[in-house]
Amino acid sequence: xxxxxxxxxxxxxxxxxxxxxxxxxxxxxxxxxxxxxxxxxxxxxxxxxxxxxxxxxxxxxxxxxxxxxxxxxxxxxxxxxxxxxxxxxxxxxxxxxxxxxxxxxxxxxx
Amino acid sequence: xxxxxxxxxxxxxxxxxxxxxxxxxxxxxxxxxxxxxxxxxxxxxxxxxxxxxxxxxxxxxxxxxxxxxxxxxxxxxxxxxxxxxxxxxxxxxxxxxxxxxxxxxxxxxxx
Numbered sequence: 001x002x003x004x005x006x007x008x009x010x011x012x013x014x015x016x017x018x019x020x021x022x023x024x025x026x027x028x029x030x031x032x033x034x035x036x037x038x039x040x041x042x043x044x045x046x047x048x049x050x051x052x053x054x055x056x057x058x059x060x061x062x063x064x065x066x067x068x069x070x071x072x073x074x075x076x077x078x079x080x081x082x083x084x085x086x087x088x089x090x091x092x093x094x095x096x097x098x099x100x101x102x103x104x105x106x107x108x109x110x
Numbered sequence: 111x112x113x114x115x116x117x118x119x120x121x122x123x124x125x126x127x128x129x130x131x132x133x134x135x136x137x138x139x140x141x142x143x144x145x146x147x148x149x150x151x152x153x154x155x156x157x158x159x160x161x162x163x164x165x166x167x168x169x170x171x172x173x174x175x176x177x178x179x180x181x182x183x184x185x186x187x188x189x190x191x192x193x194x195x196x197x198x199x200x201x202x203x204x205x206x207x208x209x210x211x212x213x214x215x216x217x218x219x220x221x
Contacts, residue, residue, distance in 0.1 A: 032208040032209075034208075034209060041217075042214070042215070043200055043212035043213060043214050043215050044153070044200070045212070046209050046210075046211070049209065087152075087153075096141055096158060096160055097143065097155055097158055098208065098210060100153040101152065102150070102151070103152065
């Protein structure tokens with residue numbers, strides 16, 4: 001089983017839609033979880049951390065289910081500027097490094 | 111604001127050349143990382159460093175070496191560049207927290 005698995009998409013949604021991305025991870029001892037956003041030909045940027053209780057940042061909501069080893073990202077009221085690749089990220093056993101999923105591609109259309 | 115810079119955005123080198131990729135961070139971060147990113151393969155860790163002069167191999171260290179002589183600078187060295195090292199190279203740094211901050215990347219082409 002891969003360390004972090006994501007549906008690669010692409011997800012094509014109209015402006016204003018709600019879209020959800022899912023991710024599973026294999027290391028049950030993982031403690032840190034993130035969503036990163038990567039625009040085309042740019043570097044990944046931290047979008048938000050994911051906490052056990054779930055957390056929200058504006059239109060973005062992240063959830064963590066430790067029992068199922070499952071992370072989700074919900075984007076409400078999609079904007080054209082949300083078009084990007086979203087990377088699910090989990091810390092490694094060693095603690096220093098992170099495991100990155102291959103990313104889910106989102107295209108928001110007018 | 112965290113600032114990670116990389117020496118070049120685009121680089122073209124010939125097979126067999128020795129290539130140096132430089133990364134500098136201005137936030138006094140302890141840990142620095144080098145990744146490569148290829149279509150369909152995602153981000154793969156090459157090397158990381160948790161202190162000056164300290165380094166650890168990542169998942170794909172073959173054909174690469176690193177140098178960290180000063181805290182703010184982490185260099186990736188391709189000893190003898192090959193065409194299969196054509197890739198986007200991304201440097202990242204982190205402080206005590208687990209989240210990493212990336213530089214803009216160097217797109218290296220080896221011909």
